[in-house]
Amino acid sequence: MSALTTEPNFLMFPFGQTGQHLRLRGGLHLTDRHDFGVFCDDNKDWRIERSAHGELIIEMPTKGFxxxxxxxxxxxxxxxxxxxxxxxxxxxxxxxxxxxxxxxxxxxxxxxxxxxxxxxxxxxxxxxxxxxxxxxxxxxxxxxxxxxxxxxxxxxxxxxxxxxxxxxxxxxxxxxxxxxxxxxxxxxxxxxxxxxxxxxxxxxxxxxxxxx
CATH class of the missing domain: 3.90.1570.10 (tt1808, chain A)
Known part of the structure; x- marks a missing residue:
C-alpha cells in the first residue's frame, strides 16, 4: 500500500475502497505507548487495536445494526x-x-x-x-x-x-x-x-x- 504525502509531517494511507484514509505522522513508532496514542488521536473515526506482537488491527465504524x-x-x-x-x-x-x-x-x-x-x-x-x-x-x-x-x-x-x-x-x-x-x-x-x-x-x- 503506497503512502501519499499531504502535509509535511503527515502521511496518508488509503484504506480499502471506501475513500477513507488513515493518517500517520512521519517519525512515529507505533510500538511506543505515546506514539500509538497520538496515532489513535489522529484517527478517531477508526477503531484501532494493537496485538501483543505489535501488529495494528484497524476496523471501520460499525455497519448496519x-x-x-x-x-x-x-x-x-x-x-x-x-x-x-x-x-x-x-x-x-x-x-x-x-x-x-x-x-x-x-x-x-x-x-x-x-x-x-x-x-x-x-x-x-x-x-x-x-x-x-x-x-x-x-x-x-x-x-x-x-x-x-x-x-x-x-x-x-x-x-x-x-x-x-x-x-x-x-x-x-x-x-x-x-x-x-x-x-x-x-x-x-x-x-x-x-x-x-x-x-x-x-x-x-x-x-x-x-x-x-
Missing part, C-alpha cells in the same frame, strides 16, 4: 454498574494496555473502582494500564468467528475473570471464565453473569432480536 446491538449491550451493563456501585463500565471506545503488550478495546468492559484507584491521574487519561475483570465482545457480520475466539483466549490468558462472546449470527454465547474451559450456549434468553457481576442477568435475547 451492529451499533444498535452494542447500545443494547452497553445499556444493560451500565445500568447494572450504576446500581451495583463497586465498579465502572466502559464502552468500545476505551482501550486497555495489557501485560502482554497488546492494546485492546472490547465492546464493553467492567473494572473495579479499586483497580482504577491504583492509577494516577495521568494514567487515567491514557489507555488504561490494567486488565478489566469482565469484558464483552459482540460479533458483527464482517467478523470471523475464529479471530474473535482467539481474542477471547487472549483476554482469558491475561487474567480477565469473565469474558462473554455474543454471536447474533448464530444466536450463541461463548463464556470464558478464568481457569476454565470455554462454554458454548445456544438459544439463550438470559445469561447470569454472577459471581463476577453479582445479580447481573444479561438479556441476550433482547440483544439478538435488536438486529432483526
Amino acid at each position: 451492529t451499533g444498535t446491538l452494542n447500545a443494547y449491550l452497553g445499556f444493560q451493563l451500565f445500568g447494572w454498574a450504576l446500581q451495583d456501585g463497586t465498579g465502572i463500565a466502559f464502552d468500545s471506545s476505551a482501550g486497555f494496555e495489557l501485560p502482554n503488550g497488546a492494546m485492546r478495546s472490547p465492546d464493553a468492559a467492567w473494572v473495579r473502582k479499586s483497580q482504577l484507584a491504583a492509577l494516577n491521574d495521568a494514567q487515567k487519561q491514557e489507555f488504561l494500564p490494567l486488565v478489566p475483570e469482565v469484558i464483552f465482545e459482540l460479533r458483527s457480520s464482517s467478523d470471523r468467528l475464529a479471530v474473535l475466539e482467539a481474542k477471547m483466549i487472549e483476554w482469558q490468558s491475561v487474567g480477565v475473570r469473565l469474558g462473554v462472546l455474543l454471536d447474533p449470527l448464530e444466536r450463541q454465547v461463548q463464556i470464558y471464565r478464568l481457569g476454565q474451559t470455554p462454554q458454548l450456549l445456544s438459544n439463550l434468553t438470559t445469561l447470569d453473569c454472577s459471581p463476577e457481576l453479582p445479580g447481573f442477568l444479561l438479556d441476550s435475547q433482547a440483544i439478538f432480536d435488536a438486529g432483526l
Whole structure:
C-alpha cells in the first residue's frame, strides 16, 4: 500500500475502497505507548487495536445494526454498574494496555473502582494500564468467528475473570471464565453473569432480536 504525502509531517494511507484514509505522522513508532496514542488521536473515526506482537488491527465504524446491538449491550451493563456501585463500565471506545503488550478495546468492559484507584491521574487519561475483570465482545457480520475466539483466549490468558462472546449470527454465547474451559450456549434468553457481576442477568435475547 503506497503512502501519499499531504502535509509535511503527515502521511496518508488509503484504506480499502471506501475513500477513507488513515493518517500517520512521519517519525512515529507505533510500538511506543505515546506514539500509538497520538496515532489513535489522529484517527478517531477508526477503531484501532494493537496485538501483543505489535501488529495494528484497524476496523471501520460499525455497519448496519451492529451499533444498535452494542447500545443494547452497553445499556444493560451500565445500568447494572450504576446500581451495583463497586465498579465502572466502559464502552468500545476505551482501550486497555495489557501485560502482554497488546492494546485492546472490547465492546464493553467492567473494572473495579479499586483497580482504577491504583492509577494516577495521568494514567487515567491514557489507555488504561490494567486488565478489566469482565469484558464483552459482540460479533458483527464482517467478523470471523475464529479471530474473535482467539481474542477471547487472549483476554482469558491475561487474567480477565469473565469474558462473554455474543454471536447474533448464530444466536450463541461463548463464556470464558478464568481457569476454565470455554462454554458454548445456544438459544439463550438470559445469561447470569454472577459471581463476577453479582445479580447481573444479561438479556441476550433482547440483544439478538435488536438486529432483526
